[in-house]
Amino acid sequence: MEIINKSTQYALKAIFSINNSEYANLSLREISTQISVPPTFLRKVLQKLGASGIIEASSGPNGGYKIKKDLSKITLYEIHKIIQGELTLNRCFINDDFPNSFPKNKCPLLKKFSKIQTDLNDALKSLTLAEIAKLYKNHFSK
Numbered sequence: 001m002e003i004i005n006k007s008t009q010y011a012l013k014a015i016f017s018i019n020n021s022e023y024a025n026l027s028l029r030e031i032s033t034q035i036s037v038p039p040t041f042l043r044k045v046l047q048k049l050g051a052s053g054i055i056e057a058s059s060g061p062n063g064g065y066k067i068k069k070d071l072s073k074i075t076l077y078e079i080h081k082i083i084q085g086e087l088t089l090n091r092c093f094i095n096d097d098f099p100n101s102f103p104k105n106k107c108p109l110l111k112k113f114s115k116i117q118t119d120l121n122d123a124l125k126s127l128t129l130a131e132i133a134k135l136y137k138n139h140f141s142k
Contacts, residue, residue, distance in 0.1 A: 003120065004076075008083045010037050011045045015079075016133055018055060018065050025064030045083065052082045071133060077124035087120055 013035040018026050028046065032039040046065060049055045056068040080087060 003087070004080065005084055007045055008080055010035065010042060011049060011079055011083045012129070012132070013037070014042060014046060014065075015049070015054065015067065015071070015074075015129060016136070019067050019071060019133065023064075025058060025062060025066050027064040031065065048082050052078075054079075054082070070130075072128050072130035074129045075125050076127045076129070076132065077121060079129070080124055087117060087124070 014031050014037075017031050017034045021030075028039050028043060031037075031046075032042050035042075037045075046055065046057070050057050050065075054067070054069050054074060055065050057063070057065050077087075
């Protein structure tokens, strides 16, 4: 099971690429080249980030993408939710396989899954993109 899928990884790389740019705006092609993601796929990720207010796109000769929200105000949870949707572990797969085996919401695994899901969500909510950017910067500057 992947908690952070490729789309979310691409979103994070794109955000960091835009944020680290020395230019006011970064084009789709520039971002795509920097993070090695096909532009057609990247466009879909950037559209989600734009619709959520994380980044802003402008058109024209000096157009491109720029960060709209402070990275210290964006959590990994927020990016995960924008790109992948809610993190959900508390679905009883036993009920899917054997629909009549347990009454609704009486799956014996739900309580365990609920705790794991809460812990994962809390971990994602506690980590800002500014912290992640700092970790990467420190790692690669050694």
